[in-house]
Amino acid sequence: MLAIIASATVLGVEGCQVSVEVHVASGLPAFTIVGLPDTACREARDRVRAALGSSGVTWPSRRVTVNLAPSGVRKNGAGLDLAVAVGVLVAEGVIPAEAVAATGFVGELGLDGSVRRVPGMVPLVAALAGTSVVVPAGCAAEAKLIGRHHVREVGNLAELMAALKGESPWPEPRADDVALLACDEPDLADVRGHSMARLALEVAAAGGHHLLMVGPPGAGKTMLARRLPGLLPDLAPDAALEATTVHSAAGLSLPPTGLVLRPPLRAPHHGSSAVALVGGGTAYMRPGEISLASQGVLFLDELAEFPRSVLDALRQPLEEGVVRVCRARAAVAYPARFLLVGAMNPCPCGEGGPPGACRCSDATRIRYGRRISGPLLDRFDLRIEVTRAHPADLLAGVPGEASAVVAARVVVARCRAAARGVSCNAELSGRRLEREGRLSAGAAAMLEGGLRSGSLSARGLQRVRRVARTLADLAGREGTLGEEDVCLALQLRAEPARLGAAA
Numbered sequence: 137m138l139a140i141i142a143s144a145t146v147l148g149v150e151g152c153q154v155s156v157e158v159h160v161a162s163g164l165p166a167f168t169i170v171g172l173p174d175t176a177c178r179e180a181r182d183r184v185r186a187a188l189g190s191s192g193v194t195w196p197s198r199r200v201t202v203n204l205a206p207s208g209v210r211k212n213g214a215g216l217d218l219a220v221a222v223g224v225l226v227a228e229g230v231i232p233a234e235a236v237a238a239t240g241f242v243g244e245l246g247l248d249g250s251v252r253r254v255p256g257m258v259p260l261v262a263a264l265a266g267t268s269v270v271v272p273a274g275c276a277a278e279a280k281l282i283g284r285h286h287v288r289e290v291g292n293l294a295e296l297m298a299a300l301k302g303e304s305p306w307p308e309p310r311a312d313d314v315a316l317l318a319c320d321e322p323d324l325a326d327v328r329g330h331s332m333a334r335l336a337l338e339v340a341a342a343g344g345h346h347l348l349m350v351g352p353p354g355a356g357k358t359m360l361a362r363r364l365p366g367l368l369p370d371l372a373p374d375a376a377l378e379a380t381t382v383h384s385a386a387g388l389s390l391p392p393t394g395l396v397l398r399p400p401l402r403a404p405h406h407g408s409s410a411v412a413l414v415g416g417g418t419a420y421m422r423p424g425e426i427s428l429a430s431q432g433v434l435f436l437d438e439l440a441e442f443p444r445s446v447l448d449a450l451r452q453p454l455e456e457g458v459v460r461v462c463r464a465r466a467a468v469a470y471p472a473r474f475l476l477v478g479a480m481n482p483c484p485c486g487e488g489g490p491p492g493a494c495r496c497s498d499a500t501r502i503r504y505g506r507r508i509s510g511p512l513l514d515r516f517d518l519r520i521e522v523t524r525a526h527p528a529d530l531l532a533g534v535p536g537e538a539s540a541v542v543a544a545r546v547v548v549a550r551c552r553a554a555a556r557g558v559s560c561n562a563e564l565s566g567r568r569l570e571r572e573g574r575l576s577a578g579a580a581a582m583l584e585g586g587l588r589s590g591s592l593s594a595r596g597l598q599r600v601r602r603v604a605r606t607l608a609d610l611a612g613r614e615g616t617l618g619e620e621d622v623c624l625a626l627q628l629r630a631e632p633a634r635l636g637a638a639a
């Protein structure tokens with residue numbers, strides 16, 4: 137007999153509906169799975185057979201063939217286990233076929249018959265066309281985010297069989313075991329001093345400008361970077377669903393609300409591989425750190441310690457807002473619209489700055505600076521020096537301005553950008569920038585001086601104008617950009633030579 141059960145697999149961050157066709161026929165006992173399964177998926181044979189055995193079902197001593205359609209799509213992971221088991225039960229007549237009509241099944245099976253969580257519940261359920269879906273215990277909250285299905289969760293096969301046969305009611309959804317993500321964001325009020333860095337964070341949040349901080353260890357670069365997401369507004373509904381889908385596809389736990397509503401912060405270590413950062417992988421394609429940081433902040437501490445090849449892999453996503461990963465088996469596109477914050481020491485010894493403090497030779501310092509390629513350095517609209525806070529500031533006991541106060545100004549500035557048809561000023565380009573970034577005579581003269589002396593490049597000029605636009609927006613100044621905006625924008629974009637690093 138033939139049974140067809142709906143399930144789904146994840147490709148990139150998108151789900152793809154899979155029909156699990158189970159055929160049980162007389163012949164020599166065998167169990168085969170066809171239709172491009174990967175290794176984990178092929179091992180479903182052993183898990184399904186053991187799980188059914190543990191649940192009191194005798195394995196058919198006939199020929200069982202499972203086809204995963206469409207056959208052109210590679211099936212990942214163990215999420216199809218449950219559908220295969222249900223297919224065998226229906227084909228064997230243990231469960232009536234009507235009981236599983238218009239119902240999708242997603243979950244991995246344990247050898248004891250338990251039904252286990254798989255990564256990507258949100259995209260998996262989104263791909264299912266039916267009206268009902270059965271998911272592992274603890275996954276109902278994620279599955280309900282899609283909102284189209286009647287969601288039921290089961291802890292093991294025995295429960296599922298009893299419910300499908302109508303012998304007992306469906307189990308009540310359990311208390312969600314989704315781990316609590318840290319939702320208390322650190323506050324800027326904890327930061328003493330650092331007036332320039334605070335301004336840079338505010339401008340980065342308001343205008344979506346990438347930020348590079350250069351300074352000695354212990355100056356507070358990490359502390360500052362971790363406070364940037366707290367200045368960003370809540371995610372809009374479509375951005376929230378996108379961020380949630382990416383987190384779900386990566387198998388990360390979701391916040392108790394189900395949706396990722398706050399801009400995420402990802403801070404991968406400099407030892408991370410290009411695949412961990414950009415996404416991909418051979419066995420199981422998963423989104424990388426830059427996609428998990430999409431709609432939020434990607435913080436790269438010790439920027440100069442990242443391998444050059446890894447940093448170069450960032451350039452295309454920074455330009456396009458998506459990252460395309462091609463592997464032998466599939467090509468997928470992951471979202472990658474993140475705010476990049478880099479932090480680095482001025483030189484290998486970390487001290488940089490005045491002669492005497494730094495113990496590095498000139499040659500060492502130059503070599504260190506060259507680890508960041510020109511094109512990547514150019515992406516940072518904001519480049520500031522972060523020095524250790526002044527002892528008087530640390531002891532004064534006056535708390536800094538709170539994140540909520542700064543975030544309110546950021547929202548106003550972003551509204552001004554939205555009125556121009558962009559989500560933030562960093563996206564202003566070409567004709568829009570010409571119109572929105574007109575310069576007063578004094579401001580133009582100031583920039584001309586920079587261009588003539590060579591301290592400002594043509595591309596740098598455009599970036600300075602965007603930052604100046606954001607500064608004016610934050611201050612509530614409309615119209616042409618004045619000298620004060622341009623002067624401050626230039627200060628926020630220290631030339632690499634001045635930062636000591638790329639001397």
Ligand SMILES: [Zn+2]
Nearest residue numbers: 483485494496
């Ligand atoms: Zn040094």
